[in-house]
C-alpha cells in the first residue's frame with residue numbers, strides 16, 4: 094500500500110508538506126508508521142500541485158529518500174492544492190515513473206493506495222500505465238471524479254478484495270475515500286490535510302472511519318459513509 098497526502102489551503106511549500114514533517118512522506122518512504130501492506134515505499138514518488146488551474150507533476154521511479162534534486166527544489170515550489178504520494182508497487186506491477194501517482198486527466202490529480210483487479214473496471218483507453226492504479230484512475234476520469242464515492246462503492250462491490258483509498262484534487266476541492274486502509278485528516282488554521290497517516294503527533298489529527306468519503310472545500314470537511322460501509 095502506498096502512502097499519499099493532499100493539501101487544500103493557503104499556498105505552502107512542497108517541502109513543508111512532504112519532506113520537513115518528522116513523519117512526512119519523505120520518512121514514510123522508508124519507515125511508515127501505519128502501513129498495513131508492504132513495509133516501505135521505495136518504488137517511486139510523485140508530487141503534484143496546482144499552478145492556477147493547471148495541474149503540474151514531478152514523478153520518479155526512484156526512492157524519495159535519495160532524491161537530492163527534489164530536496165533542493167521543493168522549498169521553492171509553493172501551491173494551495175497539492176497531491177503527493179510514495180509508492181510500494183504491488184507484485185507484478187511495473188516500476189516506472191508513469192505508474193506513480195498522481196495521475197491526471199489535465200484537470201484532476203488523483204492518487205490510489207491499494208489494489209484492484211482491473212478486469213472488473215470498465216474498459217478505458219486513457220491509462221498512463223498498465224499499473225492497476227493508472228487503469229483505475231482512467232476509469233474514474235472517464236466516469237467523472239465528482240461521483241468518486243459511488244464509483245468506489247461500485248468497484249469495491251465488484252472486487253471484494255480491492256483496497257480503494259483514493260485522493261483527488263482539482264485545485265478547489267479535495268476528495269478522498271477510505272476503503273481498506275488508513276486515512277487521517279488534519280484541520281490547520283491555514284488549510285486542511287488528508288493523509289494515509291499523520292505526518293506528526295499533532296493531537297488535532299483525526300482518523301477517518303473505513304468506507305467513507307471525505308470532501309474538503311472552502312475550509313469545510315464533510316464525511317459521508319459509503320454504500321457498503323460496515
Ligand code: GLN
Pocket residue numbers: 094095096131180181182183184186192205206207208209224225226
Ligand atoms: N497497486 C498500486 C501499485 O502497484 C498501488 C500499490 C500501493 O498502494 N502500494 O502501484
